[in-house]
Amino acid sequence: MADTPGREALQHVYVTILAGGSGTRLWPRSRHARPKQFLDLVGPRSMLVNTVQRVLPLVPLERINVLTGPEHAPLVAEQLPDLPPDNIMVEPSPKGTAPCLGLAALRLFRRTGRPDDVMISLHADHVVVKEDRFRTALRAAAAVARDGHIVTIGIIPAYPETGFGYIERAEPLPPAAGQEVYRVARFTEKPPLERARQFVESGRFFWNTGYFAWTLGDILGEFGRSLPDLYSRLQRVVPANGASPALDAWEGITPVTIDVGIMERAKDLAVIPCDLGWSDIGSWAALHDILPGDPQGNVVSEGTRHIGIDTSNCLVYGKDRLIATVGLEGMVVVDTGDALLILPKDRAQDVSALVRELRARGLEDLM
Amino acid sequence: MADTPGREALQHVYVTILAGGSGTRLWPRSRHARPKQFLDLVGPRSMLVNTVQRVLPLVPLERINVLTGPEHAPLVAEQLPDLPPDNIMVEPSPKGTAPCLGLAALRLFRRTGRPDDVMISLHADHVVVKEDRFRTALRAAAAVARDGHIVTIGIIPAYPETGFGYIERAEPLPPAAGQEVYRVARFTEKPPLERARQFVESGRFFWNTGYFAWTLGDILGEFGRSLPDLYSRLQRVVPANGASPALDAWEGITPVTIDVGIMERAKDLAVIPCDLGWSDIGSWAALHDILPGDPQGNVVSEGTRHIGIDTSNCLVYGKDRLIATVGLEGMVVVDTGDALLILPKDRAQDVSALVRELRARGLEDLM
Numbered sequence: 001m002a003d004t005p006g007r008e009a010l011q012h013v014y015v016t017i018l019a020g021g022s023g024t025r026l027w028p029r030s031r032h033a034r035p036k037q038f039l040d041l042v043g044p045r046s047m048l049v050n051t052v053q054r055v056l057p058l059v060p061l062e063r064i065n066v067l068t069g070p071e072h073a074p075l076v077a078e079q080l081p082d083l084p085p086d087n088i089m090v091e092p093s094p095k096g097t098a099p100c101l102g103l104a105a106l107r108l109f110r111r112t113g114r115p116d117d118v119m120i121s122l123h124a125d126h127v128v129v130k131e132d133r134f135r136t137a138l139r140a141a142a143a144v145a146r147d148g149h150i151v152t153i154g155i156i157p158a159y160p161e162t163g164f165g166y167i168e169r170a171e172p173l174p175p176a177a178g179q180e181v182y183r184v185a186r187f188t189e190k191p192p193l194e195r196a197r198q199f200v201e202s203g204r205f206f207w208n209t210g211y212f213a214w215t216l217g218d219i220l221g222e223f224g225r226s227l228p229d230l231y232s233r234l235q236r237v238v239p240a241n242g243a244s245p246a247l248d249a250w251e252g253i254t255p256v257t258i259d260v261g262i263m264e265r266a267k268d269l270a271v272i273p274c275d276l277g278w279s280d281i282g283s284w285a286a287l288h289d290i291l292p293g294d295p296q297g298n299v300v301s302e303g304t305r306h307i308g309i310d311t312s313n314c315l316v317y318g319k320d321r322l323i324a325t326v327g328l329e330g331m332v333v334v335d336t337g338d339a340l341l342i343l344p345k346d347r348a349q350d351v352s353a354l355v356r357e358l359r360a361r362g363l364e365d366l367m
Numbered sequence: 368m369a370d371t372p373g374r375e376a377l378q379h380v381y382v383t384i385l386a387g388g389s390g391t392r393l394w395p396r397s398r399h400a401r402p403k404q405f406l407d408l409v410g411p412r413s414m415l416v417n418t419v420q421r422v423l424p425l426v427p428l429e430r431i432n433v434l435t436g437p438e439h440a441p442l443v444a445e446q447l448p449d450l451p452p453d454n455i456m457v458e459p460s461p462k463g464t465a466p467c468l469g470l471a472a473l474r475l476f477r478r479t480g481r482p483d484d485v486m487i488s489l490h491a492d493h494v495v496v497k498e499d500r501f502r503t504a505l506r507a508a509a510a511v512a513r514d515g516h517i518v519t520i521g522i523i524p525a526y527p528e529t530g531f532g533y534i535e536r537a538e539p540l541p542p543a544a545g546q547e548v549y550r551v552a553r554f555t556e557k558p559p560l561e562r563a564r565q566f567v568e569s570g571r572f573f574w575n576t577g578y579f580a581w582t583l584g585d586i587l588g589e590f591g592r593s594l595p596d597l598y599s600r601l602q603r604v605v606p607a608n609g610a611s612p613a614l615d616a617w618e619g620i621t622p623v624t625i626d627v628g629i630m631e632r633a634k635d636l637a638v639i640p641c642d643l644g645w646s647d648i649g650s651w652a653a654l655h656d657i658l659p660g661d662p663q664g665n666v667v668s669e670g671t672r673h674i675g676i677d678t679s680n681c682l683v684y685g686k687d688r689l690i691a692t693v694g695l696e697g698m699v700v701v702d703t704g705d706a707l708l709i710l711p712k713d714r715a716q717d718v719s720a721l722v723r724e725l726r727a728r729g730l731e732d733l734m
Contacts, residue, residue, distance in 0.1 A: 028691070307724050309717060321702075322733055324395070324725075326710035326717045333709060335688075342700060342709060343693035350676060350693045357674050358691075366689055 012117045013142045015059045016104045018210075019048050019068040019076060019124035020091055024355040024367075025283050025348075028339035029317065032367055037124035038075050041287060044302070046079050048124040054131055055122070058138055065089050066124070067104050092237075092250045097210070098223075098261035099230060099253050105219045106238045115217025118142045122211050127290050129277025137274045140179035141213035149173070149270035150222065150263070151213040152184065154206025155278050160196035163282055163349075165189055165208040165259065167271050168199075176272075184269035187259050206273045208259070209280075219262075226265045227256070284332040284341075285348035288315040313345070339366050379484045380509045382426045383471045385577075386415050386435040386443060386491035387458055391722040391734075392650050392715075395706035396684065399734050404491035405442050408654060411669070413446050415491040421498050422489070425505055432456050433491070434471050459604075459617045464577070465590075465628035466597060466620050472586045473605045482584025485509045489578050494657050496644025504641045507544035508580035516540070516637040517589065517630070518580040519551065521573025522645050527563035530649055532556055532575040532626065534638050535566075543639075551636035554626050573640045575626070576647075586629075593632045594623070651699040651708075652715035655682040680712070706733050 022035045030036045037048045045053070052064060066076050067089045076088050089107055091100050105119055120138055128134045141151045154167045169182035187208065191199060199205035214222075223231040236249035263269065279290040291299045297313035300306045304318030309326045316323055317334040325333070332348060334341040343350065358367050389402045397403045404415045412420070419431060433443050434456045443455050456474055458467050472486055487505055495501045508518045521534045536549035554575065558566060566572035581589075590598040603616035630636065646657040658666045664680035667673045671685030676693045683690055684701040692700070699715060701708040710717065725734050 028689075307721060307728070309720055309724065310714075321704065322395075322706040322730070324706060324708050324721050326721060327714035328709060328711075331709075333707075335707060337688065339689040339691060340700075340702060340707065341691045341693075342695060342698075344695075347677075347694035353676055354674060354691050354693060357676065361674070363689070 009060060010058050010118075010139065010142050012112075012114065013059055014063045014065065014108055014112075014117060014119050015055050016065045016067060016089075016101070016108070016119055016121045017048070017051055017124045018097070018100060018121060019066050019072065020094060020100060021123075021125055022069075022094075023125070023282075025351050026281070026287070027351050027355050027358075028334055028336045028341050028366065033071075034075065035072070035125075036281065038072070038079065041281065042127055042291065047126070047281075048076065049079055051122060051124050051126070052080060052083075054128060054134060055120075055138065058135055059120075062087070065104060065108070067091060067100055069094065092247055094255070095250070095253045096255040096261075097258040098227060098256045099234070099250075101212070101219070101258050102223045102227070102230060102234045103238065105214075105216055105223075106234050109216040109220060110238055110240065112216070115215060115220075116146070117216050118145045118213060119216055119219065120145075120211070120213045123209075123280070125281065126209070127277075127279045127281055129290070130275065133274060134276050136177055137179060137272055137276065138213070140175075140177035140181065140272050141211075143176040144173070144181055144270050144272070145213040145215055145218070148215075148218065149268045150218060150266050151270045151272065152263070153209045153211040153213075154271045154273045155209055156273050156275050157200045157205065157207050160193060160200045161207065162190055162193050162196050164280075166191065166196075166199050166205040167208050168205050169271055169273070173270055179272050179274070182271050182273070184263075184271050187263050206271060207278075209278065210258075212258070218268075222262050222266050227261050230254075230256070230261070283348035284315055284334065284343075284351065285345040288313075288332065288345060291315075315345070376427060377425050377485075377506065377509050379481065380426055381430045381432065381475055381479075381484060381486050382422050383432045383434060383456075383468070383475070383486055383488045384415070384418055384491045385464070385467065385488060386433050386439065387461060387467060388490075388492055389436075389461075390492070390649075392718050393648070393654070394718050394722050394725075395701055395703045395708050395733065400438075401442065402439070402492075403648065405439070405446060408648065409494055409658065414493070414648075415443065416446055418489060418491050418493070419447060419450075421495060421501060422487075422505065425502055426487075429454070432471060432475070434458060434467055436461065459614055461622070462617070462620045463622040463628075464625040465594060465623045466601070466617075468579070468586075468625050469590045469594070469597060469601045470605065472581075472583055472590070473601050476583040476587060477605055477607065479583070482582060482587075483513070484583050485512045485580060486583055486586065487512075487578070487580045490576075490647070492648065493576070494644075494646045494648055496657070497642065500641060501643050503544055504546060504639055504643065505580070507542075507546035507548065507639050508578075510543040511540070511548055511637050511639065512580040512582055512585070515582070515585065516635045517585060517633050518548075518637045518639060519630070520576045520578040520580075521638045521640045522576055523640050523642050524567045524572065524574050527560060527567045528574065529557055529560050529563050531647075533558065533563075533566050533572040534575050535572050536638055536640070540637055546639050546641070549638050549640070551630075551638050554630050573638060574645075576645065577625075579625070585635075589629050589633050594628050597621075597623070597628070650715035651682055651701065651710075651718065652712040655680075655699065655712060658682075682712070 065087045168185040170185040173181040233249040236246040293299045301317045305322045307324045311325045313330045319337045330345045535552040537552040540548040600616040603613040668684045672689045674691045678692045680697045686704045697712045
């Protein structure tokens with residue numbers, strides 16, 4: 001049964017969507033001026049809008065915040081015209097996920113003043129196919145967070161991916177909203193292939209989505225304990241009692257990720273393992289994998305005119321012009337009007353090298 | 368030593384350039400409205416203009432005629448503004464090379480009235496790298512034709528091509544302009560691979576270029592003898608003594624090639640075997656083979672912005688947009704603005720199938 005807005009909305013739960021990325025791995029569609037989260041890569045709406053729609057049955061728009069960089073704040077406002085302007089939180093410069101999430105948590109706390117309020121953090125540029133399960137997982141995460149845990153969402157791995165971090169589970173905690181919940185044994189960095197295989201076979205490791213749930217009191221306590229210098233800087237950036245923010249305090253922050261800065265040292269970590277049809281769309285190959293193809297395994301973007309003879313397992317993202325292919329297997333073809341990318345799926349990770357080459361040749365207008 | 372215009376120009380020799388083709392094998396650059404011979408596929412000028420430039424040291428423009436269809440006559444005039452308008456000969460509709468060359472020969476004869484004048488016929492859409500040798504071959508051909516032979520230019524085969532017809536030589540004739548000359552034993556159609564291998568190994572077979580030299584009297588005699596119905600129709604289309612041409616006589620012509628209609632039955636055939644760096648550019652693969660590449664074997668058209676990582680033996684024909692490739696080997700990429708073609712070199716012959724598919728889908732505007 002699908003969730004319905006309002007009927008089962010979570011009380012005192014806020015959602016923060018991180019929309020600050022400027023990835024290059026989906027070049028030439030992803031550009032500095034319009035990175036992945038603002039693109040309609042999957043369906044007619046942008047990934048940011050999809051992310052908001054996905055949580056609206058749980059949390060009204062007034063309690064959804066979007067965190068982004070100053071250059072992309074206008075895009076957020078444009079794509080989410082009904083979002084209250086105060087809910088666009090700007091990180092002055094990129095400092096990694098820990099300062100960014102600390103800033104979001106502290107801002108929320110300054111607004112609500114309630115340490116028991118729950119904050120769920122999500123990424124704006126992921127695909128979730130199984131949306132009902134996703135919302136059930138968030139319900140569970142909110143409940144477990146309210147019980148005093150720092151909660152992570154883990155994905156039951158389908159294969160030994162070496163491009164993700166993993167979360168290892170420890171002993172079970174009581175289920176919530178029908179979901180299994182475990183204490184976290186540890187977070188691990190991206191593993192080599194053999195290690196990833198062992199992870200998958202063990203059944204104890206889950207892909208780290210970077211989705212979290214916590215109470216404001218718990219997470220701010222963790223910041224104060226694990227990253228005291230950062231925490232004091234955040235308090236100058238978001239001061240209490242209407243004092244003037246000191247933005248220079250932000251610039252002095254040493255970049256650090258939430259995994260390294262907080263998670264690896266936090267107590268009472270919990271993980272909720274899920275099967276969500278999830279992808280971080282980390283490459284054109286990942287996008288091809290998540291989208292439904294035709295009987296030949298070809299994925300052709302909406303509106304693209306494609307004629308393929310002996311063409312299979314290809315991803316074809318077109319613009320206005322006809323794309324005609326013969327004898328192609330497992331290729332990615334992306335036409336954006338000003339640039340054209342052609343490469344085999346198994347070289348999809350090399351798009352970053354291409355973008356470096358663009359920079360080296362002074363082709364910033366195409367980045 | 369290069370030829371110089373005028374100094375050694377051939378007397379009473381006319382060149383007819385066949386520019387009537389509407390091939391589809393170089394789609395999407397070649398289109399019905401602008402087929403291969405009108406494109407700047409090799410260097411900054413069109414192949415037709417290159418063909419004219421190639422013979423100008425031998426024959427002045429006044430003695431060069433271009434034969435084409437009515438739809439392409441304006442293009443000929445545009446690309447060759449100094450060509451006398453009467454030298455654009457229009458074939459009312461495509462009927463194969465025999466009616467076309469018969470028309471050209473009869474028109475010339477009506478103008479000059481001299482059966483001993485020599486006509487050399489060439490194609491407008493071929494590449495000849497060794498231009499001096501080519502002109503030497505034409506000098507020889509004109510001399511041998513004046514001696515009463517129907518002369519063909521053969522190419523010493525570099526490999527067992529199955530896409531060409533072959534000419535088998537018989538006993539030698541006296542050399543001309545330093546060139547070996549042989550009687551022709553027979554013309555053969557495109558051979559299967561094993562047969563083509565035998566041809567190449569024998570040293571007696573040459574690729575049939577479709578270039579000829581003959582006197583007007585000899586060739587019109589052959590038409591009268593081998594294709595009397597066609598010949599009488601041609602005489603109604605190009606009547607003597609200023610009578611009105613009867614174009615309906617042309618429409619009743621049964622299409623036939625010069626090889627089948629004339630050459631297979633003609634007497635006194637001669638062949639001049641040459642090494643000309645010749646290509647009929649019958650496919651994108653053939654074009655790649657004839658053009659000089661970079662150290663990785665990539666051929667990138669003038670003005671194309673291409674970034675290739677691990678890209679080798681590719682042909683990249685671009686338009687305005689950047690073309691970025693990773694991990695491609697032996698691929699053809701052609702961007703014309705309104706269409707994009709991607710296929711492996713060894714599937715280059717399948718472009719015709721693509722064009723049939725365009726027709727099936729009603730995409731005539733792209734043909």
